[in-house]
Amino acid sequence: MSSKLIAPSILAADFANLQRDIEMVNNSEADWFHIDIMDGVFVPNISFGMPVLKAISKHANKTIDVHLMIVDPDRYIKTFAKLGSNILTVHYEACTHLHRTLQAIKSEGMKAGVALNPHTNINVLEDTINDIDLVCVMSVNPGFGGQSFIENTYSKVAKLKELITQKGASTLIEIDGGVTDKNAKALVDVGADVLVAGSYVFKSDNQTQTIKDLRGIANS
Ligand code: DX5
Ligand code: ZN
Secondary structure, rough: OOEEEEEEEEOOOOOOHHHHHHHHOOOOOOOOOEEEEOOOOOOEOOOOOOOHHHHHHHHHOEEEEEEEEEHHHHHHHHHHHHOOOOOOEHHHHHOOOOOHHHHHHHHOEEEEEEOOOOOOOOHHOOOOHHOEEEEEEEEEOOOOOOOOOOOOOHHHHHHHHHHHHHOOOOOOOEOOOOOOOOOOHHHHHHHEEEEEOOOOHHHHHHHHHHHHHHHHOOOO
């Protein structure tokens, strides 16, 4: 079975020491960089935008996983490809023509992801799952780091895993929000492939060790 992946969320990094925090992730056992882009419309918060992503890309030497929490994401697909995104995830709730959006992301050479808010049922992906490289299951309401994990996520992930298997898809399942050492193993057991962790990593005393330990738990 392939390794379970850890994606530290840069939203929780120290923006005044961004290069230092990026180097920490580069030199850790983390697999991906998770980058949260918010527009203050789709979610009630604004994070950072293109110039910051450009700066991150310049130093990051691992897969760049961009999570767009913005309305009408089609407007920026080409831009995010140019800025170095390897995976571009859009919200199901923000796309009127999801199938077209997924094709547009892939045509720019990126992997295509779809994020689901906690209230959105897995069933809505029944007709697109074979076109999706990654489903990001939101385990908190998007917009802020440091929130507590929503327990209903486990049954959602199990349902999604069942759908993926039933359709013969190769979609990865990513969990985003409130991930810690307490829920990592249980999430993997129900089907998670990628664990995003923001506060749990960046607020810890030894970030490199926290990443290593979390990866160890996920792969135990
Ligand atoms: C929330 C973001 C998450 C966030 C996770 O809207 O999508 O990626 O950074 O942060 P933690 O791990 O602190 O819940
Ligand atoms: Zn995210």
